[in-house]
Amino acid sequence: MNNDIISPENLVYAKPELMNDTPMHYCAGCSHGVVHKLVAEVIAEMGMEEKAIGVSPVGCAVFAYRYIDIDWQEAPHGRAPALATGIKRLWPDRLVFTYQGDGDLACIGTAETIHSLNRGEHIAIIFINNAIYGMTGGQMAPTTLLGQKTATCPFGRVPELHGYPLNITELAARLEGTCYVSRQSVETVAAIHKAKKAIRKAFEASMKGLGSSLVEIVSTCNSGWKLTPVKANEWMQEHMFEKYPKGDLKDTTSL
Amino acid sequence: MGKIVGAIVVNEERCKGCSLCVVACPKDVIALTDRKVNVNGYPFAIAARPDECIGCTACGIVCPDGCITVYRKKLE
Numbered sequence: 001m002n003n004d005i006i007s008p009e010n011l012v013y014a015k016p017e018l019m020n021d022t023p024m025h026y027c028a029g030c031s032h033g034v035v036h037k038l039v040a041e042v043i044a045e046m047g048m049e050e051k052a053i054g055v056s057p058v059g060c061a062v063f064a065y066r067y068i069d070i071d072w073q074e075a076p077h078g079r080a081p082a083l084a085t086g087i088k089r090l091w092p093d094r095l096v097f098t099y100q101g102d103g104d105l106a107c108i109g110t111a112e113t114i115h116s117l118n119r120g121e122h123i124a125i126i127f128i129n130n131a132i133y134g135m136t137g138g139q140m141a142p143t144t145l146l147g148q149k150t151a152t153c154p155f156g157r158v159p160e161l162h163g164y165p166l167n168i169t170e171l172a173a174r175l176e177g178t179c180y181v182s183r184q185s186v187e188t189v190a191a192i193h194k195a196k197k198a199i200r201k202a203f204e205a206s207m208k209g210l211g212s213s214l215v216e217i218v219s220t221c222n223s224g225w226k227l228t229p230v231k232a233n234e235w236m237q238e239h240m241f242e243k244y245p246k247g248d249l250k251d252t253t254s255l
Numbered sequence: 256m257g258k259i260v261g262a263i264v265v266n267e268e269r270c271k272g273c274s275l276c277v278v279a280c281p282k283d284v285i286a287l288t289d290r291k292v293n294v295n296g297y298p299f300a301i302a303a304r305p306d307e308c309i310g311c312t313a314c315g316i317v318c319p320d321g322c323i324t325v326y327r328k329k330l331e
Contacts (some may be wrong), residue, residue, distance in 0.1 A: 015321030022268030033319025
């Protein structure tokens with residue numbers, strides 16, 4: 001029976017066309033893959049395949065340029081928003097976005113992030129927050145939750161020694177240059193649909209020249225957290241959303 | 256009203272066996288292979304109960320690696 005269902009006219013879901021067949025280096029169940037798919041889908045829906053320029057960071061998403069068939073530029077660690085600023089100012093008709101993790105955006109690149117958002121550069125920043133340094137082996141990040149155990153705080157993060165988690169999306173919402181600041185996640189189908197809408201709005205706002213946008217995706221790092229992908233999603237729902245509640249923090253776009 | 260039937264095709268070589276699709280499937284269609292692994296050594300997702308599939312696309316949407324293609328047809 002299955003054989004006559006499987007034909008092109010019955011196709012309802014497939015891997016986005018912009019995403020190529022290169023095997024992704026991400027761990028099994030990593031949220032990066034889902035966000036990559038969303039970015040590829042949104043760019044295709046907007047018809048910007050030939051005009052999109054992504055800036056990939058240093059971190060797990062460093063090889064993002066291998067997987068989505070658009071133009072990419074690799075930035076030095078943390079400097080993606082600065083690089084995107086340059087690209088967008090030279091080519092205002094291009095869709096310029098950065099794709100950064102929490103180590104890149106909220107630690108080494110805090111200055112670039114805050115200042116490019118504050119200047120109101122017409123770029124979109126996609127921020128993957130998994131509260132840990134995934135690529136280097138699970139060290140504490142600025143976004144690590146209080147009490148969370150990592151390789152460099154094996155007894156849990158304590159504020160006296162390690163300071164408090166940095167909520168950079170809330171900071172961004174206070175800046176005058178930003179037009180759209182949102183926090184989403186990609187653990188369920190409903191959440192993925194919402195995240196896609198947020199990414200679409202951020203991209204459209206940047207093309208309309210309304211200001212800078214930041215879309216934070218609260219993500220999992222099952223390898224770093226030492227959990228299975230399914231358990232990591234549950235842990236995220238239980239612990240991460242308390243500190244990083246989902247929703248639009250700022251929206252002046254009226255899109 | 257016609258019955259809606261679905262079918263999935265898994266790219267077995269690309270699948271990493273994260274089992275997010277197994278959890279996402281509302282009809283319990285998908286399972287990971289028990290004693291079989293792909294070229295990378297991962298157990299992979301298969302349609303263990305294909306007749307139950309309604310083509311809701313949940314598995315495809317949550318798959319981080321884009322391994323699952325979903326088809327849906329309305330039977331008259």
